[in-house]
Amino acid sequence: MNNDENNDMFYLQVEIWGVCGSCRFLPVLHTGDFRFNDEMARTFAMQDCCIHTLILDTTYCNPQYNFPKQESVVQFVIEAIQAESFNQKTLFLIGSYTIGKERLFLEVAHVLRKKIYVTAAKLRLLECLELSVEDMQWLTSNEHESHIHVVPMWTIASFKRLKQLSHQYSERFSLIVAFSPTGWAFSKGKKSAGRRWQQGTIIRYEVPYSEHCSFEELKEFVKLISAVEIIPSVNNEGAESRNDMLALLLS
Incomplete structure (x- = not known):
């Protein structure tokens, strides 16, 4: 050897x-x-x-599965958040796996200059990835410091689950906007970097964001x-x- x-x-x-x-x-x-x-x-x-x-x-x-470039999807999410921010009591949710989707929510933080809430367990996990100091400064484990939260993908998989979340946050937020980022959301023939659905005070986007x-x-x-x-x-x-x-x- x-x-x-x-x-x-x-x-x-x-x-x-x-x-x-x-x-x-x-x-x-x-x-x-x-x-x-x-x-x-x-x-x-x-x-x-x-x-x-x-x-x-x-x-x-x-x-x-010929979905858009990753940069295009990230930009779509950023612009969607900007467009939906007319209501100051809007909670934005970005789906994530245990590991994955970091680039999406970190780009949102950098461009919008907004802190992103993650759970304490998620924050410890992200610290293990040795992210830059610049990246880490945009993350907080205090949910009251941010109206953009990173949540497990399963929690935003359906309007039924999102309605449960809306009850949980009803005292602070009157509108929920959720982003489900996965390549499986892409539909052949659809050129858009995302699709939007709304039921009452809940808005759900499916965006073909993937690390694959x-x-x-x-x-x-x-x-x-x-x-x-x-x-x-x-x-x-x-x-x-x-x-x-x-x-x-x-x-």
Whole structure:
């Protein structure tokens, strides 16, 4: 086992074909959740590295999931909050997973110069992500300091659940505006970065915000990397599903 201290690289040399001293490295790129963008394309173009095997996050490997760029969806949410802020007693809710959607609510905070409420447990978790001091200053665990709250996705999944929340906050707020950010909200043929529904004093937006690549982004990334082998890491149930996804990506 050798260690290149400058690059923190570890590798094990194994004798192959019985030829002493022979060694071959096959670079493997394993992606997690990511969004392919122009900056990433420029970075890869400058790297002198040929990827042999690409293990790819294929969550949205289907032409129907060609949702907007992440930046467009973030801007949609920001503008929607601005448009709905005419009522000073409006509570804004942004859905989040245990980990995920951080960029969305942090961008909202930065652009609108508003603090974002998260629970104490959520704040401790975000501290583990080593966010910048600039990011952390916009977060508070005191719900009275903010009218923009980060909540679990399940709490805003339906108007029924939102009505329960409205009763909980009825003394402070007279209107609730909730944002459900997920790529599954995207509908083929719909060019909008979000959809709006209202029932009484509750407004619910579905916005196709995702940390996973859209279908077109996946295709662009695969074309750029030009790996010898591609292994789908999501929805890969065997040879048939794998081959179907590869056919879509390489078409």
